Amino acid sequence: xxxxRPALLTDHYELTMISAALRDGTADRACVFEVxxxxxxxxxxxxxxxxxxxxxxxxxxxxxNEAEVAFLRDSGVVxxxxxxxxxxxxxxxxxxxxxxGELYFPGSPILTVSGTFAECVLLExxxxxxxxxxxxxxxxxxxxxxxxxxxxxxxMGARRAQExxxxxxxxxxxxxxxxxTSNLAAGQRYGIPTAxxxxxxxxxxxxxxxxxxxxxxxxxxxxxxxxxxxxDIAQGIRNAIAVAGPELRAVRIDSGDLAVLAQHSxxxxxSLGATxxxxxxxxxxxxxxxxxxxxxxxxxxxxGTAVVTGSGAPTAGLVYKLxxxxxxxxVKRSERKATVGGRKTAVRRHKPSGTATxxxxxxxxxxxxxxxxxxxxxxxxRAGEPVALPTLTESxxxxxxxxxxxxxxxxxxxxxxxxxxxxxxxx
Numbered sequence: 309x310x311x312x313r314p315a316l317l318t319d320h321y322e323l324t325m326i327s328a329a330l331r332d333g334t335a336d337r338a339c340v341f342e343v344x345x346x347x348x349x350x351x352x353x354x355x356x357x358x359x360x361x362x363x364x365x366x367x368x369x370x371x372x373n374e375a376e377v378a379f380l381r382d383s384g385v386v387x388x389x390x391x392x393x394x395x396x397x398x399x400x401x402x403x404x405x406x407x408x409g410e411l412y413f414p415g416s417p418i419l420t421v422s423g424t425f426a427e428c429v430l431l432e433x434x435x436x437x438x439x440x441x442x443x444x445x446x447x448x449x450x451x452x453x454x455x456x457x458x459x460x461x462x463x464m465g466a467r468r469a470q471e472x473x474x475x476x477x478x479x480x481x482x483x484x485x486x487x488x489t490s491n492l493a494a495g496q497r498y499g500i501p502t503a504x505x506x507x508x509x510x511x512x513x514x515x516x517x518x519x520x521x522x523x524x525x526x527x528x529x530x531x532x533x534x535x536x537x538x539x540d541i542a543q544g545i546r547n548a549i550a551v552a553g554p555e556l557r558a559v560r561i562d563s564g565d566l567a568v569l570a571q572h573s574x575x576x577x578x579s580l581g582a583t584x585x586x587x588x589x590x591x592x593x594x595x596x597x598x599x600x601x602x603x604x605x606x607x608x609x610x611x612g613t614a615v616v617t618g619s620g621a622p623t624a625g626l627v628y629k630l631x632x633x634x635x636x637x638x639v640k641r642s643e644r645k646a647t648v649g650g651r652k653t654a655v656r657r658h659k660p661s662g663t664a665t666x667x668x669x670x671x672x673x674x675x676x677x678x679x680x681x682x683x684x685x686x687x688x689x690r691a692g693e694p695v696a697l698p699t700l701t702e703s704x705x706x707x708x709x710x711x712x713x714x715x716x717x718x719x720x721x722x723x724x725x726x727x728x729x730x731x732x733x734x735x
Contacts, residue, residue: 447624479498544559632650
C-alpha cells in the first residue's frame, strides 16, 4: 500500500556505528530501543500516535539492493564486512507500541523495538521520519477537528508539502477525524473519501463567471461546489444560484473576513431559496481560525497549509533511544536529555465514568492492575513479520474514543499542562 522503497532512508552515523559494532563483536547483542518524547510542542496538551502501521508496511521493503550497497562501499561509507552484512539485511526482531490514534504524553513509550543492536539501530531514521511527521500532522488535525465542533473538514494541503509527505499528511488528517481529502493519491492508496472543486483559474479562463459556473455544473451536476469569490462574492452567489438553481450543493469562499462573509452569504442564499446550499470556507485556516468561526453559519472547512505543516509544530519531537542491552538497563545521563532505562510497559487509568486520570509507566516490570486500567502497548511485529495491523478506520475510531476519554480541559486550544499526568515507577 506504499509507493516507494525506503532503502537508503538511513543516516550515515547509523552505518558508522554498525561498522564499528561488527568489528568489535557487539553488533549481535540483544537490545531494546524506545521511541518517546521528552516534551510536547509548546501549547499542546496531548500528542497523537500516527504512522505506526505505515512504518511497519515500509519495513517489509527495507532492504539494500546491489546498487545501493555498491554506492555505500564505493563512497567509503562502509567497509567490506558491513557491505556484506547490509546485502542480506532483514529485520528479524519484535516491535510493540501504542495503537495508532492513541494519545501520548512526555515519557510515553510509544514504540519499542527489540532485536540485535545492528538490526535495530539501522531503523532509527526510518522510524523517526515516519512517526515524527505523521504524529505531528495528526495532533494538529485532531485540534482542528475539536475546534470544528462536529462540522466536516477537508484536507487540502497537497500543494504545501513534498509529494509523499502530502499523501502521508492526508492519511494522518483522516485518522484524526477529517472527512475528506483533495489528494487523489491518498484516496487511492488508503481509501480516504476525496472531495474538491474548481479553482479561481477555471473562472478566469472563461469570459464571465456565469459561463464558468454553467460549464462546471454541466460537467459535475448540481452536487458540485462553486467557488464564488473570484470577483464579487454577493454577485458570485447570485450567479451560482441562477445557473445551478437552489439545489446547488455548496458554495466555497476562500478569502476575506470569513465570519462576516459567511453570515452575509447565508442570508443571501436563503433569500434566493437555496436554504440547503452549504457554505464551505477555506484559506489558511488553522485550529484557532476554525474555532473563531464556531458561531458562524459555516458547514465545512477546508484546511491546507496549517494541517500539513503541523500547525506550527511540524515535528512531534520524538526520539529513539537505547534503553536495554542483554537484559540490563542502560541510561543516558546528559543534562536535560536523560533517559529512563529498561523496557517499559504502560497503562492508562480511568475513573468508573471512563475519564482518563493517569498514565502509569513501569520500567522492567508490569503495573499492578486496577479496575479501569487499559494497556497501551500492542504487538506490531514478531520475528520480523507484521501481526494483525489495524485498519485506518479502526485507528480513526480509536482516536475518537481517546479524545472522549480525556478530561474536558484537555481539549482546550490554550496552552496548558499535559492532559493526563504520567507516573514512572520501578526506576
